[in-house]
Amino acid sequence: MEKEKINLFFDAMVIGGGIAGGESALNLANNGYKVIIVEKDLSIGGKMIMLSKVFPTLDCSACITTPKVSEISRHNNITIFTESDVNSVVKMGERHFRAEITRRPRYVVAEDCTGCQKCEEACPVIVKDQYQYNLIGRKAAFIPFSIASPKIAAIDIENCTLCGACEKACPSNCIDFTQKALDYVIDIKSVVVATGFKLFDPLKIERYGFGKFKNVLTSMQMERQLAPTRPFNTILRPSDGKVPDKIAYVLCAGSRDDSEGNPICSQICCMYSIKQAQLLMGALPMADITIYYIDIRAFGKGYDEFYEQAKGMGVSFIKGKIGKITKGERGDLTLRYEDVSTGKIKEARHDMVVLSVGVLANDEAVPMFRSNTLLTDPLNYIRQEDPIISPAKTSIEGVFVSGTASGPMDIPDSILSAGAAASQATAYLKRIN
Amino acid sequence: MAKIDRKFSKELKKYGAFDFTSCYNCGNCTAVCSLATKDEAFPRELVRLSALGVKEEIESSLKPWSCYYCGECSSLCPQSADPGELMMSLRRWLTARYDWTGLSGLLYKSVPVLVGAMLLMVAAVILFANYKQFNVKEIMHFGHLFEMYAIATVFLLILLPNILRMWYLTVIRPGKNPPFTKYFKSAGVLFLHMFTQKRTLGCDDNQRRWFEHFILVIGYLTLLMMTVLLGWMGTENIFVIVAGYLVSAIVFIVTADFVKERIKAKKELNRHSRLKKLSRHSRPSDWLFVIWLFLMGLTAFAVRLFVDLDIINNNLWIYLIHLTVLVQWALIIVPFGKWTHFMYRSFSMYFQSLITENNKGS
Ligand SMILES: Cc1cc2nc3c(=O)[nH]c(=O)nc-3n(C[C@H](O)[C@H](O)[C@H](O)COP(=O)(O)OP(=O)(O)OC[C@H]3O[C@@H](n4cnc5c(N)ncnc54)[C@H](O)[C@@H]3O)c2cc1C
Ligand code: SF4
Ligand code: SF4
Ligand code: SF4
Ligand code: SF4
Numbered sequence: 018m019e020k021e022k023i024n025l026f027f028d029a030m031v032i033g034g035g036i037a038g039g040e041s042a043l044n045l046a047n048n049g050y051k052v053i054i055v056e057k058d059l060s061i062g063g064k065m066i067m068l069s070k071v072f073p074t075l076d077c078s079a080c081i082t083t084p085k086v087s088e089i090s091r092h093n094n095i096t097i098f099t100e101s102d103v104n105s106v107v108k109m110g111e112r113h114f115r116a117e118i119t120r121r122p123r124y125v126v127a128e129d130c131t132g133c134q135k136c137e138e139a140c141p142v143i144v145k146d147q148y149q150y151n152l153i154g155r156k157a158a159f160i161p162f163s164i165a166s167p168k169i170a171a172i173d174i175e176n177c178t179l180c181g182a183c184e185k186a187c188p189s190n191c192i193d194f195t196q197k198a199l200d201y202v203i204d205i206k207s208v209v210v211a212t213g214f215k216l217f218d219p220l221k222i223e224r225y226g227f228g229k230f231k232n233v234l235t236s237m238q239m240e241r242q243l244a245p246t247r248p249f250n251t252i253l254r255p256s257d258g259k260v261p262d263k264i265a266y267v268l269c270a271g272s273r274d275d276s277e278g279n280p281i282c283s284q285i286c287c288m289y290s291i292k293q294a295q296l297l298m299g300a301l302p303m304a305d306i307t308i309y310y311i312d313i314r315a316f317g318k319g320y321d322e323f324y325e326q327a328k329g330m331g332v333s334f335i336k337g338k339i340g341k342i343t344k345g346e347r348g349d350l351t352l353r354y355e356d357v358s359t360g361k362i363k364e365a366r367h368d369m370v371v372l373s374v375g376v377l378a379n380d381e382a383v384p385m386f387r388s389n390t391l392l393t394d395p396l397n398y399i400r401q402e403d404p405i406i407s408p409a410k411t412s413i414e415g416v417f418v419s420g421t422a423s424g425p426m427d428i429p430d431s432i433l434s435a436g437a438a439a440s441q442a443t444a445y446l447k448r449i450n
Numbered sequence: 451m452a453k454i455d456r457k458f459s460k461e462l463k464k465y466g467a468f469d470f471t472s473c474y475n476c477g478n479c480t481a482v483c484s485l486a487t488k489d490e491a492f493p494r495e496l497v498r499l500s501a502l503g504v505k506e507e508i509e510s511s512l513k514p515w516s517c518y519y520c521g522e523c524s525s526l527c528p529q530s531a532d533p534g535e536l537m538m539s540l541r542r543w544l545t546a547r548y549d550w551t552g553l554s555g556l557l558y559k560s561v562p563v564l565v566g567a568m569l570l571m572v573a574a575v576i577l578f579a580n581y582k583q584f585n586v587k588e589i590m591h592f593g594h595l596f597e598m599y600a601i602a603t604v605f606l607l608i609l610l611p612n613i614l615r616m617w618y619l620t621v622i623r624p625g626k627n628p629p630f631t632k633y634f635k636s637a638g639v640l641f642l643h644m645f646t647q648k649r650t651l652g653c654d655d656n657q658r659r660w661f662e663h664f665i666l667v668i669g670y671l672t673l674l675m676m677t678v679l680l681g682w683m684g685t686e687n688i689f690v691i692v693a694g695y696l697v698s699a700i701v702f703i704v705t706a707d708f709v710k711e712r713i714k715a716k717k718e719l720n721r722h723s724r725l726k727k728l729s730r731h732s733r734p735s736d737w738l739f740v741i742w743l744f745l746m747g748l749t750a751f752a753v754r755l756f757v758d759l760d761i762i763n764n765n766l767w768i769y770l771i772h773l774t775v776l777v778q779w780a781l782i783i784v785p786f787g788k789w790t791h792f793m794y795r796s797f798s799m800y801f802q803s804l805i806t807e808n809n810k811g812s
């Protein structure tokens with residue numbers, strides 16, 4: 018039996034609800050266009066909503082993201098579909114795309130959930146919390162994170178044992194295990210691709226011991242430890258819960274590395290490492306922090322000053338790519354490198370190591386486009402047809418790219434790129450109407 | 451002040467080096483090299499010196515001889531600058547610098563010259579056989595004499611002066627003059643490394659390679675001694691004859707296995723480096739020593755067999771082939787080929803220990 022598909026109409030569809038997608042949607046909506054944001058995750062906000070503070074101003078990331086996110090979700094012209102997948106986008110004519118979308122069930126009636134977390138308390142199942150980058154656990158009935166938008170519960174059906182405890186605990190009776198995926202057909206005039214980036218998987222660099230040595234973390238895990246909504250309320254190293262006092266940063270972990278298949282610079286990791294180092298100096302005044310680098314790339318406005326400021330605060334910078342990390346005593350780690358300034362091989366002991374993992378392309382949007390090909394560049398970022406004159410233009414007329422979907426960039430650049438995508442989409446919509 | 455030669459990188463590329471000018475100067479290669487030590491860090495420093503073309507410092511460096519080309523640095527280099535291959539090319543380049551005749555460089559860089567030289571040797575053997583009117587006894591007698599004198603001459607006129615040049619470039623010119631007695635004290639190092647190439651053991655996972663290498667060195671030396679000093683091919687002594695057969699058998703088996711392993715390792719290495727451009731650049735001349743050694747063993751074996759079967763008189767050709775191989779080996783491959791690396795490596799260890807002993811003293 019053919020399932021009934023719900024048909025909706027919009028001026029623009031934004032794929033991906035990170036900071037770039039949100040900003041593009043907001044600009045379009047403020048110009049009077051009806052926009053739908055299709056986000057695959059349970060909350061919008063992308064990576065930015067998970068960050069601690071942002072370089073180079075050290076503004077609290079949550080404090081700037083949350084108002085933006087709530088503005089987006091309250092906007093009359095914006096419809097948000099979280100936990101949804103775009104199955105296909107087909108160009109039907111000059112001014113018309115048709116997208117097929119599936120909205121996965123949350124097993125919670127969104128309108129009724131008050132976010133009281135009673136289900137969370139009741140649920141007996143504990144799994145790793147992906148929103149805290151596996152630093153701690155969460156329940157199978159859970160609210161993704163405290164500043165999630167929408168802030169409503171969801172059931173992780175893969176790990177749920179169907180014990181029914183959450184159903185009983187919920188005061189507003191909104192848990193509904195009969196929910197099914199809903200299929201939509203959406204007619205739109207233009208598309209903005211804002212699917213963001215993926216993080217380099219450090220398991221690939223075996224000699225850095227991530228996954229094997231507990232005290233080797235990723236920078237994203239460190240962001241979580243430093244964020245206002247952080248899990249431990251202080252900085253702890255995972256192996257024994259000790260407060261670390263000798264922390265190392267390994268830059269270019271999976272970037273600028275041909276042997277890992279990612280030869281380009283990720284543009285953000287020097288800066289976010291310097292930022293984290295400064296925040297750590299604040300959180301742990303007695304700690305020694307060393308950043309091992311190939312080159313420090315602090316290119317933006319105020320960035321070099323930010324770097325100098327870190328040096329002034331006492332962060333050590335050593336030129337030399339870390340060759341390997343081995344286990345030392347009591348969970349400590351030994352980092353082997355060549356100190357390029359002296360030409361000597363050194364081995365340094367640290368009690369915690371942060372891998373400044375790089376940025377990789379997310380090319381999930383490419384197969385969605387069925388009638389025309391969405392071209393990518395050699396490293397799978399969405400190709401900008403005219404990167405200098407009209408940066409948001411893609412290989413398909415009427416499809417625009419916003420934020421890190423087109424290449425590594427930081428938040429200020431993502432916002433600029435999102436603005437460009439929105440204005441180019443606006444111009445396009447004006448032209449075809 | 452160091453002199454910089456901007457054309458140096460171009461020159462080095464003729465010796466096989468690849469893309470080392472793309473180096474980031476990050477030191478990853480040094481940090482992952484299992485042979486680099488706190489006192490002796492490489493290969494990054496050499497990549498840097500090569501990119502800049504600081505010839506004098508490269509000439510005085512013994513570090514290229516400490517690398518055994520395990521390839522680890524190359525497969526992990528973030529810029530695919532292939533530092534391992536650079537070290538190999540530097541060894542070739544240094545060999546050419548040490549060689550006063552200048553032939554090493556020529557034979558490395560140009561395959562036609564190499565082939566020409568080899569053919570010249572073939573012609574010489576044929577002419578000589580013709581001159582002796584293809585008399586088996588006389589030719590074999592002369593061949594035996596040749597073995598002894600040629601090896602002695604090559605050693606005195608080419609190898610010894612080249613080692614002295616190496617000594618001058620690496621020890622004397624940089625002003626590291628160690629006192630005379632140190633030369634005796636360190637002599638043990640020289641012999642130890644000459645015979646065992648012990649240092650390769652430091653490379654991860656190639657115990658087997660090292661062991662086979664060791665057997666091969668000993669095996670071929672024994673075979674050489676047997677033919678040159680004991681005259682295996684002409685002797686009546688049953689003990690020598692049997693021993694010769696035995697040694698040949700062992701040597702052939704180990705050679706075959708060694709070559710097989712090397713090819714496998716190379717394939718592995720190429721598969722690891724995700725960028726295909728990183729395929730190994732073996733020069734034909736790098737393999738000549740091994741191949742010719744093998745051919746020498748094989749033809750010596752065949753000659754002895756023909757003698758024992760009593761058919762050598764009607765089959766002089768087999769001896770002529772053996773002689774040709776021998777002449778090519780002794781006059782071209784030994785003095786100018788990759789074999790010399792083996793010698794320079796051992797001397798490098800020796801000089802190194804002289805220098806460090808000296809530094810300790812001062
Ligand atoms: C550790 C770390 C620290 C950082 N610190 C800073 C900092 O201090 N200052 C700064 O300026 N920048 C910082 N950045 C960079 C910043 O995170 C990015 O510039 C910014 O998040 C890019 O936003 P985006 O919207 O382009 O991508 P993303 O944040 O990746 O958002 C993409 C969105 O698209 C969704 N999506 C993906 N695929 C699909 C799909 N197939 N269908 C539907 N939706 C999809 C995702 O779920 C996500 O919500 C940091 C980055 C890291 C990793
Ligand atoms: S039904 Fe599932 S989600 Fe609800 S409490 Fe039980 S295990 Fe947790
Ligand atoms: S931003 Fe810095 S750490 Fe990141 S890839 Fe570029 S150079 Fe390496
Ligand atoms: S050769 Fe490669 S690993 Fe070595 S310093 Fe240069 S870029 Fe780094
Ligand atoms: S090839 Fe091996 S031994 Fe030579 S420098 Fe590279 S890692 Fe060291």
